[in-house]
Structures are given as C-alpha cells and as structure tokens.
Amino acid sequence: MKRAKSLFIVALLVVFAAAIAIAAENKGxxxxxxxxxTVDGGSKGVVNFPHKIHQDELKDCNxxxxxxxxxxxxxxKLKDKKELKKMQVMNEVCLKCHKAxxxxxxxxxxxxxxxxxxxK
Ligand code: HEC
Ligand code: HEC
Ligand code: HEC
Structure with missing residues (x-):
C-alpha cells in the first residue's frame, strides 16, 4: 500500500513538472x-530598429x-554597468553583419x- 501511494505521488509530480515545462515553452x-x-543611440540619435524583419531573416535569436x-x-543597462562598451553592439553585432x-x-x-x- 505504502509503495503504491508513493508511486502515485511520483506520477503526480511528473505530470506537474511536464505541465510547467509546457507552460514555460509556450511563454517563450x-x-x-x-x-x-527604439534603441537609445546616444548623441547620434535614436535607432528605430526593425526587430521582426531581423527575426524573420535571421531565424537565430542568439x-x-x-x-x-x-x-x-x-x-x-549593460552599458551603464560597463559590461558593454559604447557602440559595442553597433560595431560587433549590427555593422559587422551588414558589412559582411x-x-x-x-x-x-x-x-x-x-x-x-x-x-530615423
Ligand atoms: C538582429 C538582432 C536581433 C535578433 C536576431 C533578435 N533580437 Fe530581440 N532584440 C534586439 C534588440 C536590439 C532589442 C532591444 C534591446 C534594448 O532595448 O536594449 C531586442 C529586444 C527583444 C525583446 C524585449 C523587447 C520587447 O519588445 O519585449 C524580446 C522579448 C526579444 N528581443 C526577443 C527576441 C526573440 C525571441 C528573437 C528570436 C526569434 C530575437 N529577439 C531576435 C535584437 C535582436
Ligand atoms: C546598423 C545600424 C547602425 C549604424 C549604421 C550606425 N549605428 Fe551607431 N548605434 C547603433 C546602435 C544599435 C547603437 C546602440 C548600441 C551601442 O551603443 O552599441 C548605436 C550607438 C551609437 C552611439 C552612442 C554610444 C553611447 O553609448 O553613447 C553613437 C555616438 C553612435 N552610435 C554613432 C554612430 C556613427 C558616428 C555612425 C556612422 C559612422 C553610426 N553610429 C552608425 C546602430 C547603428
Ligand atoms: C546577421 C545579420 C544582421 C544583424 C546582426 C543585424 N542586421 Fe540589420 N539587417 C540585416 C539584413 C539582411 C537587412 C536587410 C533586410 C531587408 O531589407 O529585408 C537588415 C536591415 C536593417 C535595417 C533597414 C531595414 C529597412 O526597413 O530597410 C536597419 C535599420 C537595421 N538592419 C538595423 C540593425 C541594427 C540596429 C542591428 C543591431 C542591433 C542589426 N541591424 C543587426 C542583417 C543584420
């Protein structure tokens, strides 16, 4: 009896974990x-970045x-924390690809x- 009960609990936990995983995936x-x-472009002025065009064109978010x-x-935020330099994303991500x-x-x-x- 005791064993059946703990098996039941394990099964419940598995179902529960799967539900959470599916919910998380849907959210993603x-x-x-x-x-x-609109991305902050400092003294040079804002950058109106067409996000969806890039997602469709490039597929890979990373x-x-x-x-x-x-x-x-x-x-x-990363620039404020000095974890990214000014214009680093611009040069190493945006311009790098456009030029290539x-x-x-x-x-x-x-x-x-x-x-x-x-x-613009
Ligand atoms: C070409 C570059 C690029 C690609 C590829 C890209 N993103 Fe983004 N994404 C950005 C930029 C730039 C921002 C704005 C960041 C900021 O405001 O500092 C952003 C912001 C976001 C945000 C927060 C802004 C909002 O409107 O909620 C989400 C969520 C997001 N991206 C999801 C994705 C997902 C999912 C993919 C892949 C399907 C993806 N991005 C692909 C450049 C990109
Ligand atoms: C492909 C798009 C793109 C082009 C072309 C571009 N930029 Fe940028 N620029 C950005 C983005 C995105 C940011 C914000 C992210 C960052 O700082 O890396 C930025 C940020 C900046 C900043 C603000 C940096 C800060 O933190 O104060 C300056 C100044 C700047 N760019 C100057 C220029 C100049 C000068 C040129 C032409 C030689 C140029 N940019 C061309 C996209 C671009
Ligand atoms: C891996 C390649 C790649 C990266 C990274 C990338 N782009 Fe682009 N970008 C493209 C391509 C390809 C196009 C042309 C899309 C089209 O015309 O349909 C484009 C077009 C654009 C356009 C013009 C859209 C239009 O309507 O004419 C802007 C603005 C732009 N990118 C800004 C940025 C900024 C800002 C970043 C960095 C946050 C960035 N791109 C990162 C490949 C890239």
Whole structure:
C-alpha cells in the first residue's frame, strides 16, 4: 500500500513538472518582443530598429541576444554597468553583419551609413 501511494505521488509530480515545462515553452514562443524597437543611440540619435524583419531573416535569436538579454533597454543597462562598451553592439553585432553581407555581395544587407540607423 505504502509503495503504491508513493508511486502515485511520483506520477503526480511528473505530470506537474511536464505541465510547467509546457507552460514555460509556450511563454517563450509567444514573447518574441516588439516588431519595431527604439534603441537609445546616444548623441547620434535614436535607432528605430526593425526587430521582426531581423527575426524573420535571421531565424537565430542568439545572433544578437548572445550579447544582451531579451528585454527592453537591456543594451543601455549593460552599458551603464560597463559590461558593454559604447557602440559595442553597433560595431560587433549590427555593422559587422551588414558589412559582411555587403562584402559577400548579398542583395539585402541593411544600412552601413550612420543615418541609415540613427535619427530615423
Ligand atoms: C538582429 C538582432 C536581433 C535578433 C536576431 C533578435 N533580437 Fe530581440 N532584440 C534586439 C534588440 C536590439 C532589442 C532591444 C534591446 C534594448 O532595448 O536594449 C531586442 C529586444 C527583444 C525583446 C524585449 C523587447 C520587447 O519588445 O519585449 C524580446 C522579448 C526579444 N528581443 C526577443 C527576441 C526573440 C525571441 C528573437 C528570436 C526569434 C530575437 N529577439 C531576435 C535584437 C535582436
Ligand atoms: C546598423 C545600424 C547602425 C549604424 C549604421 C550606425 N549605428 Fe551607431 N548605434 C547603433 C546602435 C544599435 C547603437 C546602440 C548600441 C551601442 O551603443 O552599441 C548605436 C550607438 C551609437 C552611439 C552612442 C554610444 C553611447 O553609448 O553613447 C553613437 C555616438 C553612435 N552610435 C554613432 C554612430 C556613427 C558616428 C555612425 C556612422 C559612422 C553610426 N553610429 C552608425 C546602430 C547603428
Ligand atoms: C546577421 C545579420 C544582421 C544583424 C546582426 C543585424 N542586421 Fe540589420 N539587417 C540585416 C539584413 C539582411 C537587412 C536587410 C533586410 C531587408 O531589407 O529585408 C537588415 C536591415 C536593417 C535595417 C533597414 C531595414 C529597412 O526597413 O530597410 C536597419 C535599420 C537595421 N538592419 C538595423 C540593425 C541594427 C540596429 C542591428 C543591431 C542591433 C542589426 N541591424 C543587426 C542583417 C543584420
């Protein structure tokens, strides 16, 4: 009897854990963030970043989010904490890719000039 009871409890726990895992997964799938996000661009002016175009084009979130978490203003917070340098994301993520795509001769590569991103 005792054994059957503990088996039952174990089974319940397994079902419960699975439900939590599924809920967490659904939440992840839903929160893909805004289609357009205004990123602080310091003295050069805001960057109106087309998030969804990039998600659709690149598929892999970590191309960018390996450097900063999936939260609004996360880049600014990391810069304030000196965990990211000024213009580090701009140079090592954004421009790096746009320039590489251009050099590879890809037809679509995104802006390389300052005003293509800033103040628009
Ligand atoms: C080309 C770069 C890039 C890619 C790829 C990318 N993101 Fe983002 N994401 C950003 C930037 C930039 C921000 C804004 C960060 C800030 O405000 O400091 C952001 C912010 C977010 C936010 C918080 C903002 C909001 O509107 O809630 C979420 C959530 C997010 N991204 C999810 C995702 C997911 C999920 C993927 C993959 C499907 C993804 N991102 C792919 C660049 C990217
Ligand atoms: C592909 C888009 C893009 C282009 C092109 C671009 N920037 Fe940026 N820039 C950003 C983003 C995103 C940020 C905020 C993240 C960061 O600081 O790395 C930024 C931040 C900045 C900052 C603020 C840094 C701070 O923390 O105070 C300055 C200044 C700046 N850029 C100047 C320039 C100049 C000058 C050019 C042209 C030579 C340029 N940017 C081209 C996207 C771009
Ligand atoms: C791995 C490659 C890659 C990365 C990283 C990337 N981009 Fe782009 N970006 C592209 C491509 C490709 C396009 C052209 C998309 C199109 O025209 O459909 C583009 C287009 C753009 C455009 C122009 C969109 C339009 O409507 O014409 C802006 C602005 C831009 N990117 C800003 C940024 C900023 C800011 C970052 C960094 C936070 C960034 N990109 C990171 C590949 C990238």
């Amino acid at each position: 799938a839903k929160n893909s963030g805004g289609e357009k996000i 191309i960018c989010h390996a450097k900063f978490p999936q939260e609004l203003e996360s880049i600014k 795509y251009k050099a590879e001769g890809k037809p679509k590569y995104g802006p390389i000039n300052c005003n293509g991103c800033h103040g």
